[in-house]
Amino acid sequence: MASETPAQGPTPRYFTWDEVAQRSGRDKERWLVIDRKVYNISEFTRQHPGGSRVISHYAGQDATDPFVAFHINKGLVRKYMNSLLIGELSPEQPSFEPTKNKELTEEFRELQATVERMGLMKANPVFFLLHLLHILLLDAAAWLTLWLCGTSFLPLLLCAVLLSTVQGAPASWWNHLHFQHHAKPNCFRKDPDINMHPFFFALGKILSVELGKQKKKYMPYNHQHRYFFLIGPPALLPLYFQWYIFYFVIQRKKWVDLAWMISFYVRIFLTYVPLLGLKGFLGLFFMVRFLESNWFVWVTQMNHIPMHIDYDRNVDWVSTQLQATCNVHKSAFNDWFSGHLNFQIEHHLFPTMPRHSYHRVAPLVQSLCAKHGIEYQSKPLFSAFADIVHSLRESGQLWLDAYLHQ
Numbered sequence: 348m349a350s351e352t353p354a355q356g357p358t359p360r361y362f363t364w365d366e367v368a369q370r371s372g373r374d375k376e377r378w379l380v381i382d383r384k385v386y387n388i389s390e391f392t393r394q395h396p397g398g399s400r401v402i403s404h405y406a407g408q409d410a411t412d413p414f415v416a417f418h419i420n421k422g423l424v425r426k427y428m429n430s431l432l433i434g435e436l437s438p439e440q441p442s443f444e445p446t447k448n449k450e451l452t453e454e455f456r457e458l459q460a461t462v463e464r465m466g467l468m469k470a471n472p473v474f475f476l477l478h479l480l481h482i483l484l485l486d487a488a489a490w491l492t493l494w495l496c497g498t499s500f501l502p503l504l505l506c507a508v509l510l511s512t513v514q515g516a517p518a519s520w521w522n523h524l525h526f527q528h529h530a531k532p533n534c535f536r537k538d539p540d541i542n543m544h545p546f547f548f549a550l551g552k553i554l555s556v557e558l559g560k561q562k563k564k565y566m567p568y569n570h571q572h573r574y575f576f577l578i579g580p581p582a583l584l585p586l587y588f589q590w591y592i593f594y595f596v597i598q599r600k601k602w603v604d605l606a607w608m609i610s611f612y613v614r615i616f617l618t619y620v621p622l623l624g625l626k627g628f629l630g631l632f633f634m635v636r637f638l639e640s641n642w643f644v645w646v647t648q649m650n651h652i653p654m655h656i657d658y659d660r661n662v663d664w665v666s667t668q669l670q671a672t673c674n675v676h677k678s679a680f681n682d683w684f685s686g687h688l689n690f691q692i693e694h695h696l697f698p699t700m701p702r703h704s705y706h707r708v709a710p711l712v713q714s715l716c717a718k719h720g721i722e723y724q725s726k727p728l729f730s731a732f733a734d735i736v737h738s739l740r741e742s743g744q745l746w747l748d749a750y751l752h753q
Contacts (some may be wrong), residue, residue, distance in 0.1 A: 360385075360434030364444055367436075371407025378433070379410045383442060386431040401526040404537045404659070409444055412452065412664035413530055415459065419468075419699055447663035451719050455665045455696075458711055462697065467704040474703045482513045489513075493622050503623075507631055511638035516588075517604040520595045529698045533651055533671035534659040540647070541656060547571075547578065548739065551656025555742040559749025569747040572740035584640035585633060646684070649675065649731035650691035653738040654724075668695040669716065673724035675731045677706060684728075692723065 362378075362385050370378035370387075377389045379402075388406065392399040397417065405413060418424045436442075443449045462468060489509035496502035524539050531537035533551070541550055549555040549568040558568075566574075596604045620628045655670040662670075675681055675689035682689060690705035693712055700708070716723040726734070 361437040362434055363437055363440055368407045372403055377403060377406035379405050379408060380436065381409075381411050381414050381428075383436045384432055385434045385436065386428060387433045388431060391431055397526050398523050400523075401530045404527065404530045404534075408661050409447070412455075415456075416664070416696070416698055417526065417529075443663075444661065446661045448666060448719070451665050451715075451721075452663045454715060454718070458715060459697075461711070462700075462708055465707070467708055468697070468700055470701040471703055474701070485509050485513045490618060490622075493619070498623055498627060503627075503631060504634070507634040507638055510631075510635045511642065514635065514639055517592060517596055517601065517608060519599065519601045519604050520592050523595070523599075529695060531659055532668060532695060533654060533656045534667075535657065537659055540651065544656075548575070549742050549746040550652065551742060552745055553657045555746040556749045556753075559746040559751075560753050562750060564750065568743040571743045572736045575736065575739055580641040580644040581637055582640065583644050585636040588640075589636060645732055645735070646686075646688055648735055649728075650688065653731075653734040665696065665715075666721070668692065669721050669723070671695075673726065673731070674709075675728050676725055677709075681728055689728075 367378050367380055367385060370376045375389065376387070377392065378385055378387055380386070388395075388402055392403050395402045401417075402410075414424075415421065441449075443452060486509070489506045492502050492506045492509065496505075528538050528540045533541060535541060535544065535551075535554055544550040544554055545558050545563060546565045548566070548571050549558050555568070593605075593608070595601075596608065615632070616628065619631060623631060650672050654673060669692065672691045672695050674692050675685065677689065687702035687705055688694060690702070690709060693700065693705040693708050694702070696712060697708065713723050715721075
């Protein structure tokens with residue numbers, strides 16, 4: 348009997364980096380690469396659980412490192428990716444795009460494996476239980492302050508400070524914005540955290556000079572370090588986020604989040620109106636939003652506004668994060684006050700790492716940066732706050748010089 352010839356599978360399709368780069372979404376077709384495999388995500392973007400924008404930000408690029416960084420159960424996710432697979436990079440194609448640092452990326456991937464072996468990606472339930480208990484205690488202390496001390500200004504202010512410390516936001520809204528920010532931090536038109544450029548502020552040296560050369564003036568940017576104190580920290584939550592969050596959850600039909608939000612407003616209304624009356628309650632509510640807004644802007648922007656801001660240049664994952672982030676020195680107060688966002692570099696390199704592990708991975712990240720000549724910035728808390736204002740003054744002046752003379 349003649350031996351049977353084994354059935355041959357379909358011949359794989361091969362692509363070049365140039366062919367992938369041409370599918371960046373400008374003509375509606377979107378491809379990306381993960382571990383040399385090429386995926387067509389054109390129709391999948393709207394179904395992507397993390398949101399359509401965050402995955403689209405890597406269209407036309409290698410997304411291997413952000414894929415690893417953002418997905419916890421990678422094996423499960425890969426099963427769903429098979430239907431999107433259209434081929435792979437040609438054998439003669441390098442594994443890294445020419446804009447990316449091969450040695451740095453390879454060593455960072457080794458660091459990721461080390462971090463996994465050390466168990467730094469595993470959450471400590473006791474830490475988060477204690478954190479929840481401290482939030483509940485502060486929430487109870489806010490009400491007890493008014494009940495025991497009366498409703499004069501000082502008890503009311505203390506109550507507002509305590510409530511400001513424990514408030515949060517819907518997970519779906521936070522993830523929608525935050526995943527994009529982590530994917531391409533300080534990349535104009537991809538990071539929503541810098542959407543205030545150019546209509547309110549001129550951000551970064553490169554973008555500010557470009558704006559000046561184009562003779563665009565939406566605001567008097569050379570005074571932005573002054574009006575920042577009026578339309579930045581005090582106003583972001585009360586005048587924008589407060590209402591946009593409701594719009595977001597209704598538009599996207601996040602009914603569970605909406606139910607939790609409504610339950611919060613009902614609870615706080617029933618808790619404080621009997622003590623303060625309606626007018627007093629509204630005063631407390633907007634005082635809390637004012638304090639929250641100041642905390643949120645100063646703490647979240649101290650790590651980013653003073654750093655490099657530009658268009659997406661498609662550099663490697665480590666360089667993308669390090670050029671856009673800086674740390675604030677570790678201390679018990681800084682860790683608590685910032686919610687461990689003072690470890691912003693580690694938070695960005697390992698976005699799914701539980702925050703109690705940041706201080707353990709930080710020395711390893713510092714060693715990696717030192718070896719490759721990358722600046723690892725860490726500064727005191729108030730220096731970080733001041734650098735926001737200094738960077739706004741500098742970029743405003745750069746805009747003015749280009750506007751007048753170039």
